[in-house]
Amino acid sequence: MSNFFEVISQDLSSKARLGILKTDHGELQTPAFIFCGTKATVKGVLPTSLIEANTQIILSNTYHLMLQPGAEIIAKSGGLQKFTNWNGPMMTDSGGYQIFSLGHGSVSEEIKGKNQTGRNKSLLKITEEGASFKNYLNGDKILLTPEKSIDIQRNLGADLIFVLDECTPYNVDKNYTEKSMHMTHRWAKRCIQNFNTDNKNFKAQNGSAGLQKLYGIVQGGVYSDLRRQACEEICSMDFDGLAIGGSLGGTKDQMYEVFEFCSSFIDPSKPVHVLGIGGLDDILEGVEKGFDTFDCVSPTRIARHGVMLSKNKNKGINLNNSCFKNDDSPLDESAGLSIGKSYSKAYLHHLFKSNEILGMTILSIYNIWFMNNFFSEIRSSIHDQKFASFKKNILSNFN
Amino acid sequence: MSNFFEVISQDLSSKARLGILKTDHGELQTPAFIFCGTKATVKGVLPTSLIEANTQIILSNTYHLMLQPGAEIIAKSGGLQKFTNWNGPMMTDSGGYQIFSLGHGSVSEEIKGKNQTGRNKSLLKITEEGASFKNYLNGDKILLTPEKSIDIQRNLGADLIFVLDECTPYNVDKNYTEKSMHMTHRWAKRCIQNFNTDNKNFKAQNGSAGLQKLYGIVQGGVYSDLRRQACEEICSMDFDGLAIGGSLGGTKDQMYEVFEFCSSFIDPSKPVHVLGIGGLDDILEGVEKGFDTFDCVSPTRIARHGVMLSKNKNKGINLNNSCFKNDDSPLDESAGLSIGKSYSKAYLHHLFKSNEILGMTILSIYNIWFMNNFFSEIRSSIHDQKFASFKKNILSNFN
Helix, strand or coil: CCCCEEEEEECCCCCCEEEEEEECCEEEEECEEEEECCCCCCCCCCHHHHHHCCCCCEEECHHHHHHCCCHHHHHHCCCHHHHHCCCCCEEECCCHHHHHHCCCCHHHHHHCCCCCCCCCCCEEEECCCCEEEECCCCCCEEEECHHHHHHHHHHHCCCEEECCCCCCCCCCCHHHHHHHHHHHHHHHHHHHHHHHHHHHHHHHHCCCCCCCEEEEEECCCCCHHHHHHHHHHHHHCCCCEEEECCCCCCCHHHHHHHHHHHHHHCCCCCCEEECCCCCHHHHHHHHHCCCCEEEECHHHHHHHCCEECCCCCCCCEECCCHHHCCCCCECCCCCCCHHHHHCEHHHHHHHHHCCCHHHHHHHHHHHHHHHHHHHHHHHHHHHCCCHHHHHHHHHHHCC | CCCCEEEEEECCCCCCEEEEEEECCEEEEECEEEEECCCCCCCCCCHHHHHHCCCCCEEECHHHHHHCCCHHHHHHCCCHHHHHCCCCCEEECCCHHHHHHCCCCHHHHHHHCCCCCCCCCCEEEECCCCEEEECCCCCCEEEECHHHHHHHHHHHCCCEEECCCCCCCCCCCHHHHHHHHHHHHHHHHHHHHHHHHHHHHHHHHCCCCCCCEEEEEECCCCCHHHHHHHHHHHHHCCCCEEEECCCCCCCHHHHHHHHHHHHHHCCCCCCEEECCCCCHHHHHHHHHCCCCEEEECHHHHHHHCCEECCCCCCCCEECCCHHHCCCCCECCCCCCCHHHHHCEHHHHHHHHHCCCHHHHHHHHHHHHHHHHHHHHHHHHHHHCCCHHHHHHHHHHHCC
16 A cells, blocks of 8 residues: 555645655656546547646546447457557546436536437436446446446556445435445445455456556535545545545535545545546645545636636636637747647637637647646645645635 | 759659759658648647658648638738748648639538538629639628739748639530630739739748749640640749649549640649649659649548548548457558557547547548658659659559
8 A cells, every 4th residue: 555655745734745646557746637538538639748748647437438449448458558558647437427427417418529408318227236327329228336347447457446436416415415325335345345356466467457546435425424424434445545526515615615524534544536626726725635636627628618727717718709819929928838839829719710629639738738737836835835825826816 | 943943853754753842931852742731720630740740731721711810810920830830831722722612512511511401602703803702601792803812822921822713623614614714814914913013022021921932723624725725824924833723524534634634735844733632543643744742631531530541442441440449450550650550440440439539630640641651652762763663563552
């Protein structure tokens, strides 16, 4: 365990910390951001560009890949890294988030790349055994069990993998959240049992993939007592890492409350991942609570819609705005990335107006660099015992 | 003129020749292929990737750029090279081809990026003055005259520019073709007059753009006598380069006949461009006739549909085919480009099945490299006096 994650520096005025997370595909400096490469590709970005933008790690989604191309094909290719030509660390989720979102309509729209009206009925049933859903590509009925999620993630071969959990949304009550949490804990034990059966031999079985590390997920919604119980139960199990999942509330205040609950009860000796968080302010709050990694589709998704990240604008800068039509200033003159200096806002405005995919590519690379640079600054500030003032500066310029 | 284009080696058994074409943004080794960057971007490909794939020159389209973002915005940015961050040689067409195609339905579909049923009525009228058409973005009526086409291309600032011609399609008769050809010649004179007015001062006026070179276009359809007349008239005018345009017939035999007509009557002291030709066999035929440059959307367009160029397959290799689902062999093990060796056919098959734009990017870069490599081999064969056997070898493996 100690080989896998090491805290190398601790902020004296908060729980913020610097760490190193070691995988068989390289080390992560934490805090770190994890970029989404949903269907085994960060949309429109070559791995060489990911490297130029200082990317440490990317995440792919089990749900999407089990349906297309299928985990066996990726295993046959030697695992995700060989398949995608991204040779750095990788994470896969368990498939749970997408499947349970099928009952709520939003993720399925993203999955199919189009907006739909009405609810999607792909989620059929959740039972103790697992989750049944319909394959959106061919209509087949599929049962995803905790064991099967681990098996699939074994085949995909990412370095960091997750237990199957039920990700409870904001709109369910405490009673449902509590029952679901207990089932998630029973599923967690089944995942560990499956995982431990052969993990030590896994590297030998699967040529290119490294020894995988398993993360447990803390559920419990917005309820302090449930989060405490979830932390205690998940931390008592034999996980390599821990993650905070499920509903983080409907407001930032609620989210930060949930961060606080979890931070109080979670085991600090293990790396802590926060699922689905990408706002700069939220990241700073999470880092302050001692959380180490964060993933979110937002930096690359907003890039594909023409929005450039900025430290001064909470929602980024929308290059579709007509004020950029004539603005031949570079995207970001001070960027430590040639793309920021070489392309003008007018050019990007033109590419988005023309529906040219190169606009998505250029802005995705920029936003990836931006997030990596932001995390690099976070790490420097922790190293220099200046995290509190760094956070304050960022938030005071935010509007 | 001699500074602009120099023949450095001549095949002894055909008209095939090696040349150097000098622009203010660098030299071209000819024969050379010119890739389409229609709306000021080779779709989905960063300029750095174009360079890695050995690209010498790209072409943008006046018609598209005059409508979006408008030539003035590009001029204000310092010309196409500064605007796009592609710092090598560039060509623009005159706008004619797209406008006249509006009357025939196909190019407008490409322009709007969708297939349409029924004919597009954007082309309003062709008169001696110029061509009237409707702006497909806002419905405005626009008159493109020969002078205006030159003015716009001045603002765009490419190194090699074209006269406005009427590009006659295959389905018009000889009478129409002949009348149209004469009007094209009158338009050519008006273009030259406009161009010569201030070309020598143009470099000083337009900071980044180089001294531009003007190409005349030989029309005349599939008729030997008209092609001869067109060659003689166009060659008698003060052009820097010559181009073969218009209908090249409905079959390969007719195309090669037109090549032969033009080759017999065209001035060999000037560089000769063939408009819109991208088939490997057709290129070899054109090179044999002494033609120096070729442009076509096909290498990148078929890439965006999942088709990989190959010396053994006339229509390329369609990676959408299910036989590639499990094929983890590299795209092209022997490619002199890391992308050919690093990505498997199974991965590209997956990206296209998943509608992931990275598939378009990877395959576009590969096809660009392929074409550049093909032309490099053509040049070596001419240099070594082995062009005839090179051509024979390629054609004998073609199916």
